[in-house]
Each structure stands twice: as C-alpha cells, then as structure tokens.
Amino acid sequence: MIDKLYKDKEWLFHQYITLKKSTYEIKEICRGGDINYWLKKFKIPIRSLSEAVKISHNKLIGLYKDRDWLFNEYINLNKSTTEIGKICEVNNGTIYSWLKKLDIPIRTISEALKIAFSGERNPMYGKHHTEATKKKISDALSGEKCYRWKGEGINLEYSRLHKWINKYFDKPELCEICEKPM
Secondary structure (H helix, E strand, O other): OHHHHHHOHHHHHHHHHHOOOOHHHHHHHHOOOOHHHHHHHOOOOOOOHHHHHHHHHHHHHOHHHOHHHHHHHHHHOOOOHHHHHHHHOOOHHHHHHHHHHOOOOOOOHHHHHHHHOOHHHOOOOOOOOOHHHHHHHHHHOOHHHOOOOOOOOOOOOHHHHHHHHHHHOOOOOEOOOOOOEO
C-alpha cells in the first residue's frame, strides 16, 4: 500500500509542501509513480526551479554538523575536507573545525596524500612507462647527469669526517686518511 501513497492528496501535500521533499524523494518513498501528475491533479502548487534549488541547498547547509554524515563522508568515503566543503558550500577550514569538534580522527598529511593520489585520482593511473622511457629515467638519475651528482673524489671536510669517526668508532691515535693525531 506504501507504493500508492502519492494518490492521497493530504499525504502528498504534507510530503511536498510541509516537509519540503522533492518529487524524487517522494518517488523513492513510494517506489515509483508519476508524482508531478498527481501534484497537478490535486492542484498542489509546483515549485519553480529556483525554489527547488533553494530548498535543496538549505538541506545541505547543516549536513557537516551531523557527526554520522560527516564521519561517513570523511572516513568511509575518503573524501577530503575540500570535497566535503564543496558539497556543503562552505570552506574546507569549516569542515576541518567540525571534524575536530565532533572528535572525528583527522588524517595526517601523508594519509591525505595517499588518498588524494590513489586509484583514478593518480595522474599515472592506467598508464605505464615503456622500457625505453624507464631506461631514460634511469640514465637521467645516474652518474654525472643526476641532480645529486657531486663529482668524483669529493673532498670532505676533515673535521666533519673526524667527528663522524669519533662518534661511531673507537678513537684511533692517528687518522687513517690524513695521518693527523685524533
């Protein structure tokens, strides 16, 4: 009988006007049916698009204050504070504040980055380097071409080297490199 509720004028009026449910929400409750047809038949005033958008927007405004909803979006669905902020049309800082107020565990930067660049969000998702490209990358990061290259036979400061040796080894009487007393 629940699927025919929309044919009851009082029930439909209460859902659409009083509770401000959308035709889609009413259709979900009734498991189908042409809700717009029955609204017109009962002469229930149909909202303009701007009214419908305003009602929909107002429903989203306070969602981030609901712990269960925010927990689900942030923890279970792995959405960022920025993504949640866009849904609720607030700043990501507001979402962050509410996460703290509602005692929802906040991700570390490394956890957030893992989520931000995981799966389809990763710019390399579905792409693979060819063997030729892998070779070019390897060559670029080795030898003199590497940005970390310091040159052959680096002349270390002896005082740094002596400190390191003294810290990790028994102190010899003479330095094995410069033959100076330690």
